[in-house]
Amino acid sequence: xxxxxxxxxSITVLMAIGTVTARNLFHAALFLVGAFxxxxxLYATLDAGFLAAAQIIIYIGAIATLIIFAIMLSRSMMGRxxxxxxxxxxxxAFGALxxxxxxxxxxxxxTFNTTLLPVPDNVIYQIGAGFVxxxxxxxxxxxxxxxxxxxxxxxxxxxxxx
Amino acid sequence: xxxxxxxxxxxxxxxxxxxxxxxxxxxxxxxxxNAVAALMGVELMLNAVNINILAFWRYxxxxxxxxxxxxxxxxAVAAAEAAVGLALIISxxxxxxxxxxxxxxxxxx
Numbered sequence: 543x544x545x546x547x548x549x550x551x552s553i554t555v556l557m558a559i560g561t562v563t564a565r566n567l568f569h570a571a572l573f574l575v576g577a578f579x580x581x582x583x584l585y586a587t588l589d590a591g592f593l594a595a596a597q598i599i600i601y602i603g604a605i606a607t608l609i610i611f612a613i614m615l616s617r618s619m620m621g622r623x624x625x626x627x628x629x630x631x632x633x634x635a636f637g638a639l640x641x642x643x644x645x646x647x648x649x650x651x652x653t654f655n656t657t658l659l660p661v662p663d664n665v666i667y668q669i670g671a672g673f674v675x676x677x678x679x680x681x682x683x684x685x686x687x688x689x690x691x692x693x694x695x696x697x698x699x700x701x702x703x704x
Numbered sequence: 705x706x707x708x709x710x711x712x713x714x715x716x717x718x719x720x721x722x723x724x725x726x727x728x729x730x731x732x733x734x735x736x737x738n739a740v741a742a743l744m745g746v747e748l749m750l751n752a753v754n755i756n757i758l759a760f761w762r763y764x765x766x767x768x769x770x771x772x773x774x775x776x777x778x779x780a781v782a783a784a785e786a787a788v789g790l791a792l793i794i795s796x797x798x799x800x801x802x803x804x805x806x807x808x809x810x811x812x813x
Binding site for chain 2: 543544547551554555558559561562567570571574577578581584585587588589590592593596597600601604605608609611612613615616626627628629630631633634635637638639641642645646649650654655656657659660661662665668669672673677680684687688690691692694695696698699702
């Protein structure tokens, strides 16, 4: 089972690296879709089946599609780019490496008090009960946020009548 | 079946994968020329955060579903933020004909 995890994790990280280094923006979007699939597989290994399905539907089905639409709508100017990365990419790479080393050092030197309890059987019921019970206020605020984002995105991106 | 992964894969492996994804997304935001590519880096970072949340939920307190509910909220906020960010980028492209982040410098002193 550790082999399966290593395979999924390495595929996800390779797809993410492809996303950030692909010169063609459309290829970067496809690598991002692959990374999202890898992350959904990681959720499945964590016994979070609902989250894995939600990840595929929302991230790949909606957000990645939106990103590809935005790439298509802004295409003509980015054809003859002089490279995918800007002038200070080496400092960014150094900063990202430093961040990863710091996080890895933190993770590897901490002992977490983990338990190996099994996940309850009625996961979907408990998630639903949580949404309308204990966490009803964040749930309603999230729906207000989504409506605001919807209206705002339409207002920002609509055609201006000249 | 439900216990198999937790028995052989320690928690730190999931956290290392999440840290790697976070670092890669961080690099993308800081170094890509195209604004849409920077937004892809932001989405990678949010995915890394979600992996962290779910790994801690599974390994520390799997009987309380608060971890998954939190991850669903992160998912919803990420979707809203991606929609608004892409609408902004499309609007900028319409008025300035570029989405190169080096050339969008109206506020530069």
